[in-house]
Amino acid sequence: MSFSVSRSLFADHVRIIEVGPRDGLQNEKKSIPVETKIELVNRLARTGLRTIEAGSFVAPKWVPQMAASDKVLSSVLKNPPSSPAPVTYQWLLPNSKGLDNYFKVMNTSASATDGYPTPPPSPQNDDGPALNTSSQDPNAMPASTSGVDSMSKSRGHGSGQKHEVSIFMSATETFSKTNTNCTIQESLDRFRPLMAESKKAGYPVRAYISVALGCPFEGADVDPHRVADIAASLMEMGADELSVADTTGMGTAPATKKLLRTLKEAGIRSEDIAMHFHDTFGQALINTMVSLDHGIRAFDSAVGQLGGCPYSPGATGNVATEDLVYTLHSLGADTGVDLEEVSRIGDWITNEIGKENGSSAGKATLARLKLEGRT
Numbered sequence: 384m385s386f387s388v389s390r391s392l393f394a395d396h397v398r399i400i401e402v403g404p405r406d407g408l409q410n411e412k413k414s415i416p417v418e419t420k421i422e423l424v425n426r427l428a429r430t431g432l433r434t435i436e437a438g439s440f441v442a443p444k445w446v447p448q449m450a451a452s453d454k455v456l457s458s459v460l461k462n463p464p465s466s467p468a469p470v471t472y473q474w475l476l477p478n479s480k481g482l483d484n485y486f487k488v489m490n491t492s493a494s495a496t497d498g499y500p501t502p503p504p505s506p507q508n509d510d511g512p513a514l515n516t517s518s519q520d521p522n523a524m525p526a527s528t529s530g531v532d533s534m535s536k537s538r539g540h541g542s543g544q545k546h547e548v549s550i551f552m553s554a555t556e557t558f559s560k561t562n563t564n565c566t567i568q569e570s571l572d573r574f575r576p577l578m579a580e581s582k583k584a585g586y587p588v589r590a591y592i593s594v595a596l597g598c599p600f601e602g603a604d605v606d607p608h609r610v611a612d613i614a615a616s617l618m619e620m621g622a623d624e625l626s627v628a629d630t631t632g633m634g635t636a637p638a639t640k641k642l643l644r645t646l647k648e649a650g651i652r653s654e655d656i657a658m659h660f661h662d663t664f665g666q667a668l669i670n671t672m673v674s675l676d677h678g679i680r681a682f683d684s685a686v687g688q689l690g691g692c693p694y695s696p697g698a699t700g701n702v703a704t705e706d707l708v709y710t711l712h713s714l715g716a717d718t719g720v721d722l723e724e725v726s727r728i729g730d731w732i733t734n735e736i737g738k739e740n741g742s743s744a745g746k747a748t749l750a751r752l753k754l755e756g757r758t
Contacts, residue, residue, distance in 0.1 A: 395680065395716075395717070396680070396716075396717045396718070396719070397675075397680050397681070397682070397711050397716045397717065397718050398433065398434065398657075398680060398681040398682075398718075399432060399433075399434070399681075399682055399683075399684055399704065399707060399708065399711075399718055399720055400434040400435075400436060400473070400626075400657060400681065400682065400683045400684070401427055401432045401434065401435045401436065401684065401685065401686065401704055402436040402659075402683045402684065402685050402690075402701060403423065403427070403436075403685035403686045403687070403689045403690075403701075403704070403732070404420060404423050404424050404427070404435065404436065404437045404438060404455070405436040405437060405438050405439050405449070405452075405473075405475055406436060406683070406685060406689075406690055406701060407685035407686070407687075407689025407690045407700070407701060408420065408423075408448050408449075408689060408736070409439065409446050409448050409449055409691075410448070410690065410691035411448055411736055411738070413736060413737060414447070414448075415448060415735075415736055417451035417454045417455065419732075419735050419736075420438070420451060420455050421454070421455055421458045423728070423732055424437050424455060424458075424459065424464060424472075425464040425465075426724075426728045426731070427464075427686070427725075427728060428464035428465065428466040428470050429464070429465060429466060429467070429724065430720055430721045430724040430725050430728065431467055431468065431718075431719040431720045431721050431724075432470065432719075432720055432725075433468060433469070433470060433471060433719065434470070434471045434472075434473065435470060435471070435472055435473070436472075436473040436474075436475070436549065436683075437452070437455055437456070437459065437472045437473065437474065438451075438452030438455045438456060438474055438475070439452055439474065439475035439476075439477070439481075440452055440453070440474060440475070440476050440477070440481035440482070440484045440485045441475070441477045441481060442477070442480075442481075445477075452474065453484060453487075453488050456472075456474065456485070456488045456489075457488055457491075457492065459472055459544065460488070460489075460492035461492065463543075463544055466543075468543075468719065469543035469544060469545065470543070470544055470545075471544070471545040471546070471547055472544060472545070472546050472547070473546075473547045473548070473549050473589060474546065474547070474548055474549065475548075475549045475550070475551070476548050476549065476550060476577060476581075477550075477563075478573065478577070479576065479577055479580075482548070482577050482580060482581065485548065486584065489546070546586060547586055547587045547588070547589055547623075548581045548586050548587075548588055548589070549588070549589040549590070549591060549626075550574050550577065550578065550588065550589075550590050550591070551590065551591030551592070551593055551626075551628075552567065552570055552571065552574075552590065552591065552592050552593065552613055552617065553567065553570070553592075553593045553594055554567075554592050554593060554594050554595045554598070554605050554609060554610045554613060555594055555598040555600065555601045555605060555609075556601075557598065557600040557601050558593065558594045558598050558599070558600055558601070561600065562593070567613065571613075571616055571617075571620070574590075574620070575620055578620055578621050578622070579621070582621055587623040587624070588621060588622050588623055589622070589623065589624045589625075589626060589657075590617040590622040590624070590625055590626070591625075591626045591628055591659070592610055592613055592614060592617070592625060592626070592627050592628060593628050593630045594628070594629075594630045594631060595610045595627045595628055595629060595630075595634075595642060596629040596631075596633055596634030596635075596638050596639060596642060596670075597629065597630075597631040597632070597633025597634060597638075598631065599631055603633045603635075603638070607638075607641055607642040607645035607646075608645055608649075610627070610642060610645070610646070611645045611646050611648070611649035611651065612649070614627070614646055614649065614651050615649050615650065615651065618651065618655065623655075624655060624656075624657060624681070625651070625655055625656050625657070626656075626657045626658075626659045626683055627642070627646070627656055627657070627658055627659065628659035628660075628661075628683075629658075629659065629660045629661055629667075629670065630659075630661060631661065631663060632660070632661035632662055632663025632664050632666065632667070632699060633663065633664065634660065634666060634670050635666060635669075635670070636666070636669050636670060636672075636673045639658075639670040639673045639674060640673050640677070643656075643673070643674065643677040643679070644677075647677075653677060653678035653679050653680070654680075656679055656681070657679070657681035657682060657683055658670070658671065658674045658679050658681070658682050658683070659682075659683040659701070660682070660683075660701070660702045661690060661699060661700065661701055661702070662688060662699060662700060662701070662702050662703070662741075663699045667701075667702035667706075668702060668706060668707070668710055671702065671707065671710065672710075675714075682702070682707060683701060683702075684701055684702045684703060684704040684706075684707045685700060685701035685702075685703065685704060686703065686704045686705065686725055686728050686729035686732060686742070686745070687700075687703060687705075687728075687729030687730070687732055687733040687738070687740045687741060687742055687745065688700035688701065688702070688703035688706075688729075688740070688741025688742050689701065689732065689733070689738070689741075699741075700741050703729065703741055703742035703743075703744065703745060704720070704725050704729070704742075705722060705725050705726050705729055705742040705744040705745035705748065706742050706743055706744045706745070708720050708722045708725060708744070709722060709744035709748075710744075722744070722748060723748060723752060723757075725745070726742070726744070726745040726746075726748040726749050726752075727749070727752075727758075729742050729745040730745065730746075730749055
């Protein structure tokens with residue numbers, strides 16, 4: 384297998400979505416103080432990252448580590464992190480109750496600052512367990528021109544910051560039933576009203592498709608046509624961007640290439656896709672190269688290679704932001720992200736939570752900075 388990637392191809396921008404504060408921390412067993420989570424978001428905002436997934440409005444009994452996401456959101460709204468460029472913050476919503484709790488925090492801040500009207504309450508039709516990544520009428524919600532275009536229209540709340548919501552589906556029935564206690568179709572039906580209310584209130588919707596390249600229960604051979612069908616349904620329902628996730632890290636270069644080709648044949652544009660790779664088998668950067676070759680220009684990652692999935696036994700961390708930035712910069716791509724700063728943050732947060740720093744590029748960068756006396 385060969386790559387046709389060339390340096391001239393990367394005169395354009397590659398967008399990195401930092402998922403450390405949510406997907407990176409959700410599987411940690413040790414309780415993490417909310418102050419640490421807020422500090423992590425604040426530090427990340429200063430690195431040049433333009434998109435940060437900061438939390439999840441999930442029931443604490445399902446994912447205890449996300450219990451304080453309302454406080455993280457309140458902090459972002461009341462004390463906006465300093466940043467060299469406007470930052471978009473993403474919030475995972477598992478169901479309509481999560482959406483209502485998200486609206487509640489947003490409304491409290493908005494009414495105190497700029498008088499935004501209260502969005503209508505979301506329909507109460509789903510009491511299933513919270514989901515992990517890691518609508519009334521779909522015809523009334525046309526898909527956006529592209530993920531990048533629609534995400535740039537995220538609803539703002541002062542200081543240049545914008546906010547978006549995320550949902551997630553599973554690509555296999557077993558993972559869906561284990562994770563959300565419902566079938567894939569039931570999950571789609573459950574998210575239609577949530578997506579409608581989010582978009583009505585002015586918040587773009589990002590949709591994850593979990594276990595797209597391997598399932599802990601059904602194995603590595605996930606049908607790419609099934610993934611494409613789900614992707615098409617989500618876009619028809621109004622999703623502004625799809626995050627196609629290798630939750631287990633089972634994905635290989637041939638499988639990634641086949642999946643992306645199948646998505647293209649189904650009418651899903653590269654501009655509407657972000658790839659989300661875990662590095663369980665050390666394939667995340669290889670799969671990133673395949674995706675770049677296919678035209679993908681958005682990738683999820685986590686500082687320090689944070690991550691894992693409570694519902695995917697054995698899955699390790701996301702591709703490290705430091706490793707991703709180093710690789711992209713070596714190809715001539717523009718990310719706008721300061722490698723030295725994200726390396727410092729990866730080292731800090733892994734020390735804070737008592738976890739090994741999994742980023743090779745991060746550790747090498749820190750070693751160089753130490754030699755230069757700049758740590």
